[in-house]
Amino acid sequence: MGAGKKKKWLKFRHRVVRVVLGPPVHLYCRLAYGIRITKFREQEKRPYLILMNHQTAFDQFFVGLAFRGPVYYVASEDLFSKGWVSSLIRWLVEPIPIKKQSGDVGAVMNCLRVAREGGTIAMAPEGNRTYSGKTEYINPAVAPLARKLGLPIVLYRIEGGYGVHPRWSDAVRRGKMRGYVSRVLSPEEVAALTNEQLCAVIEKELYVDDTVAGGVYRHKRSAEYMERAFYVCPHCGLTEFYSKGDTVTCRRCGAAVRYLPDLRLEGIDRPWPFDTTTAWYEYQSQFVNRMDTREHTEVPLFTDTADFIEVIVYHNKKLLQKNAAVSLYGDRLTVGDRVFRFADISAVAAVGRNKVNLYVEKQVFQLKGNPRFNGLKYVHLYYRDKNVQKGEFDAEFLGL
Numbered sequence: 001m002g003a004g005k006k007k008k009w010l011k012f013r014h015r016v017v018r019v020v021l022g023p024p025v026h027l028y029c030r031l032a033y034g035i036r037i038t039k040f041r042e043q044e045k046r047p048y049l050i051l052m053n054h055q056t057a058f059d060q061f062f063v064g065l066a067f068r069g070p071v072y073y074v075a076s077e078d079l080f081s082k083g084w085v086s087s088l089i090r091w092l093v094e095p096i097p098i099k100k101q102s103g104d105v106g107a108v109m110n111c112l113r114v115a116r117e118g119g120t121i122a123m124a125p126e127g128n129r130t131y132s133g134k135t136e137y138i139n140p141a142v143a144p145l146a147r148k149l150g151l152p153i154v155l156y157r158i159e160g161g162y163g164v165h166p167r168w169s170d171a172v173r174r175g176k177m178r179g180y181v182s183r184v185l186s187p188e189e190v191a192a193l194t195n196e197q198l199c200a201v202i203e204k205e206l207y208v209d210d211t212v213a214g215g216v217y218r219h220k221r222s223a224e225y226m227e228r229a230f231y232v233c234p235h236c237g238l239t240e241f242y243s244k245g246d247t248v249t250c251r252r253c254g255a256a257v258r259y260l261p262d263l264r265l266e267g268i269d270r271p272w273p274f275d276t277t278t279a280w281y282e283y284q285s286q287f288v289n290r291m292d293t294r295e296h297t298e299v300p301l302f303t304d305t306a307d308f309i310e311v312i313v314y315h316n317k318k319l320l321q322k323n324a325a326v327s328l329y330g331d332r333l334t335v336g337d338r339v340f341r342f343a344d345i346s347a348v349a350a351v352g353r354n355k356v357n358l359y360v361e362k363q364v365f366q367l368k369g370n371p372r373f374n375g376l377k378y379v380h381l382y383y384r385d386k387n388v389q390k391g392e393f394d395a396e397f398l399g400l
Contacts, residue, residue, distance in 0.1 A: 009094060009110070010117045014070035017092050026065050033058060033164055035177035037065050040154065042184070047120045049151040051142065053135045053206040054124035055161025062179040063122050063156055072114050074098050074107065074123035077364070078351050083316040096121070097314060099359070108145060115149045122156075125202060128350065128400040129167040131229040131376060132281035133263065134209035136400055138202060143195040146202075153185040155205040162210040163217035163263055166277075167353065168228040170371075175217035182206070211263045211276035222246045223259035226277075228353055231302070231377045232284040234273050238301055240374070285380070289396055293385040296330030302377060303327050304369055308335050311357065311364040326367060328378060331385055333358075335367070343389070348382040348399065350375045 029035050033056070050071065052063055064071045075095040080086045089095065096114060098107035114121055125142040126135060146153055160177035182205045190198060226248045227241035236253040243249075247268065249256040256268040264275050274280040308321040324336045332341045340358060347359040351366070356375035358365040369375065379399040387395040 006113075008117055009072070009114050010070075010119050011094065013091075014093060018064070018070045022065065025061055029058060029061055029065065032172055033062075033161075033177055034175060035062060035160070035164075035179060037062055038178070038180035040066050040181050043068055047115065047118050047151055048154045049115075049146055049149050050120065050122035050154045050156050051146070051202055051206065052122060052124050052156040053158055053208055054126045054129045055158050055208070055210070056129065056165045056167075058165075059124065059129075059158055059161065060122065062158060066156070066179060066181070067120065069120065071122045072096055072119045074111065074121065076349075076351065077313050078311070078355075078357070080314045081311050081317055086314075099313070099364075108148075111145070111149060115151055121149070121151070125206070126400070130162055131167050131400075132278045133162040133166070133211035133276065134278045135203075135207045137397060138199065138206070140195065140199045142202060143198040146198065147190055147195070150187055152187055153190060153202075154181055155183045155185070155202065156180070157182040157206060157208060159208050159213065160210060160215055160217075162208075163213075163215045166229075168225050169222075170353070171219050171221050171224060173217040173219040173222065175215055209278055211278045214262065216261045217263065218261045220245065222261065223248045225353070225371060226259065227372050228374050229277070229376060230280060230284060231374050232287045234280075234283060235270075237287070240302075242372075285396070285398055288380045288384050288398060289387075291330070291381075291384060292393075293330030293381065293388050297332075298329075300327035300329055301381065304367075304373060306335075306367040306369040306373060309366040309368060311366050313364055317366065320365075324367075328381060330381065333378065335365075340365075342382050342385045345382065348379050350379050350400065 050063055052059060060073050073095045077097055077099050080097045096107060096110045098104045111121055125138045128136055130136050158179045160175060164175050164177050165172045223243045223246045226243045230241055233239045233250040233255060235255045239250050239252040241248050242251055247256055247258050255270060257272045258266045258268055260266055265272050304326040305323050306326050308324040310318045310320055321336050327334045332339055345358055345360055349357045351357050354369045354373040354375060356367045356378045383399040
């Protein structure tokens with residue numbers, strides 16, 4: 001091998017790993033998630049770009065079980081910053097790293113490299129698991145990327161994942177899921193579409209709203225940790241919630257709502273204006289999008305306690321301060337005695353269930369809260385302030 005020549009991304013061991021781990025992983029997915037996976041029989045011996053909606057932490061396994069051979073997943077840098085665990089994952093399946101919520105030219109180049117080597121690539125164009133039950137915002141940049149790769153596109157739908165395991169919960173419920181190929185687009189079909197048309201097709205085929213699909217999902221702690229996703233009360237505005245069993249309660253005004261097995265919401269002590277978490281989440285986003293963040297710079301909107309961590313990207317993490325005091329304002333956040341002005345932050349991203357990444361120049365910092373920590377509000381208020389500062393008061397995008 002000549003000096004400077006890159007090693008191949010695709011390795012024979014990836015095929016071995018797929019063959020050896022496929023059956024036990026399939027059994028686990030069936031038992032734990034109750035999912036029915038439809039095999040993609042038309043795969044033949046060609047690579048694809050798989051685009052999927054994102055509902056659970058196990059979505060990549062559902063996709064992999066539907067296809068023969070290894071699949072190379074685009075994954076956020078948090079997966080690659082866990083020391084030896086990340087090294088093991090890389091050795092086993094070699095995911096394609098991408099910096100969350102930021103333009104990552106390196107990720108695009110790696111996707112092109114994998115495609116040239118004949119590998120099948122999978123990604124979730126939402127970039128985030130749904131908090132509400134419906135498919136989240138899909139970045140239009142997925143269309144030109146898909147076109148550039150030149151692969152046939154498989155649109156893969158996962159249904160029931162929010163019901164079985166919502167992002168805000170630790171509990172996996174008993175219920176039905178399914179994963180299947182919704183549509184396949186040949187390179188010729190892709191070439192005949194504009195980027196806007198292609199994005200519209202992707203959005204249509206990947207759109208799912210579990211809260212109106214009529215499924216039933218049972219667990220005695222069905223509402224536990226819903227406060228990770230919701231911080232606006234329809235009765236009193238910005239607040240904090242507390243969950244227990246199947247109930248979530250506003251700490252500010254005491255309004256309580258029950259989360260039912262069919263994913264509907266039911267007011268307990270007074271009427272609740274939303275039937276579903278999707279409707280409640282949309283109201284929450286609209287509430288934030290009516291805020292003028294410039295009016296909230298003197299008194300913090302929220303205070304939290306979280307571990308303050310520096311992410312050494314693609315290596316490990318370094319704890320900077322345990323149980324740091326965090327205050328969130330309309331234009332900044334403070335962590336201990338450090339101030340992070342939104343104007344100096346390039347992106348804020350929700351990671352997992354109770355973590356937030358702050359991208360500041362070439363550094364990545366992370367807030368990891370307690371199990372009830374709501375990181376979503378940091379993302380929403382950061383992007384709202386960005387829109388306000390640009391004078392785009394009617395902009396609706398809040399980061400995911």
